[in-house]
Amino acid sequence: MGLISLLSIWMIPCFILIIMITASIRKLPAYDLFVEGGKEGVKTAVSLLPFLVGMITAISILRSSGALDAFVDLIAPLLAFIGFPAEVLPLALIRPISGTAALGMTTEIIATYGPDSFIGTLASVMQGSTDTTLYVLTIYFGAIGIKKIRYALQAGLLADLIAILAAVFLVTMMFG
Amino acid sequence: MINWIWIGMAAIGIIYAMFSGNMEAVNEAIFESAAQAVSLAIGLISILVFWLGMMRIAEEAGILRGLAKLFRPIISKIFPEIPKDHPALGYILSNLTANMFGLGNAATPLGIKAMEEMKKLNNHAETASRSMITFLILNTTGLTLIPTTVIGIRMQYESASPTEIVGITLLVTCIGTLAGLAIDRFFYYKSTWGKS
Numbered sequence: 001m002g003l004i005s006l007l008s009i010w011m012i013p014c015f016i017l018i019i020m021i022t023a024s025i026r027k028l029p030a031y032d033l034f035v036e037g038g039k040e041g042v043k044t045a046v047s048l049l050p051f052l053v054g055m056i057t058a059i060s061i062l063r064s065s066g067a068l069d070a071f072v073d074l075i076a077p078l079l080a081f082i083g084f085p086a087e088v089l090p091l092a093l094i095r096p097i098s099g100t101a102a103l104g105m106t107t108e109i110i111a112t113y114g115p116d117s118f119i120g121t122l123a124s125v126m127q128g129s130t131d132t133t134l135y136v137l138t139i140y141f142g143a144i145g146i147k148k149i150r151y152a153l154q155a156g157l158l159a160d161l162i163a164i165l166a167a168v169f170l171v172t173m174m175f176g
Numbered sequence: 177m178i179n180w181i182w183i184g185m186a187a188i189g190i191i192y193a194m195f196s197g198n199m200e201a202v203n204e205a206i207f208e209s210a211a212q213a214v215s216l217a218i219g220l221i222s223i224l225v226f227w228l229g230m231m232r233i234a235e236e237a238g239i240l241r242g243l244a245k246l247f248r249p250i251i252s253k254i255f256p257e258i259p260k261d262h263p264a265l266g267y268i269l270s271n272l273t274a275n276m277f278g279l280g281n282a283a284t285p286l287g288i289k290a291m292e293e294m295k296k297l298n299n300h301a302e303t304a305s306r307s308m309i310t311f312l313i314l315n316t317t318g319l320t321l322i323p324t325t326v327i328g329i330r331m332q333y334e335s336a337s338p339t340e341i342v343g344i345t346l347l348v349t350c351i352g353t354l355a356g357l358a359i360d361r362f363f364y365y366k367s368t369w370g371k372s
Contacts, residue, residue, distance in 0.1 A: 023236075045220045115330040128325075156313060163351065
């Protein structure tokens with residue numbers, strides 16, 4: 001547990017140090033490259049904007065109407081006996097389907113419960129640890145014209161389920 | 177599908193508010209959350225610029241290529257049907273390393289290239305090959321070293337420690353990837369059972 005917190009704090013600075021040292025050994029114009037790559041970041045953030053506005057607004061309507069909380073209250077007793085927090089179920093359901101919807105949901109959960117709360121931490125880990133199965137499947141198989149996908153969907157969704165359960169279990173152990 | 181989910185969330189919310197008497201809150205939420213989303217997207221610029229800037233240096237310095245070389249023996253074990261010196265392996269490796277560093281935009285074209293090569297190996301059939309499904313699983317389990325966007329969101333909502341989740345996310349993503357590979361093998365052997 002101490003090791004994992006240490007890893008969280010040390011990983012990014014150490015990685016940056018490795019980049020800097022390698023760049024100076026190779027005599028690269030590091031600063032110029034940084035600026036050039038950084039421009040991509042502006043583009044990415046701006047292109048995310050309409051997706052976030054659309055999704056966060058729809059989720060906020062659902063939350064402020066009371067419907068989302070009613071749903072959570074309804075399913076909470078069913079999930080309580082396996083120790084699964086009902087607050088993150090909507091996120092778990094939407095994570096494999098749509099990346100932007102999941103990102104909106106994660107944001108809304110963090111805004112509602114706080115980033116450092118148990119629920120906020122769990123939502124962060126769930127969002128960060130898997131990718132959008134349906135999107136990946138559509139893009140890659142669509143691009144090369146695969147018609148029969150065999151067991152790809154079942155295997156992908158089952159892997160998502162295991163990652164989500166692992167997130168609940170580990171976050172409960174460390175922050176619960 | 178996503179269109180229906182989106183409509184569903186908004187429509188159910190508004191209809192529910194008609195009966196729960198929360199229409200005022202809904203009305204407020206529409207405009208407040210739109211503004212909130214904009215400031216979030218603007219706030220994400222800081223971390224995305226920093227990270228993608230760093231990654232450009234890493235790319236030019238050959239760190240990504242070095243890592244890909246390091247993983248080559250493992251990856252060729254995971255894809256037994258691809259010959260060791262086939263270009264498909266190279267594309268798979270570059271796609272996975274790009275994904276690991278959160279370079280989704282760079283990873284997707286590489287992944288499509290990898291799929292095209294695997295289709296050639298599969299005699300251009302329209303049925304997914306074993307290697308294609310394994311590759312897909314590795315992509316959907318999303319092996320990520322640093323979840324930059326999540327860190328950015330946590331920063332925006334004033335987390336005391338935005339990167340606190342890095343270690344545990346890495347652990348979960350590794351478990352998910354290993355489980356995904358095991359599930360993939362299981363389905364593959366199940367599908368060939370009694371056929372050979």
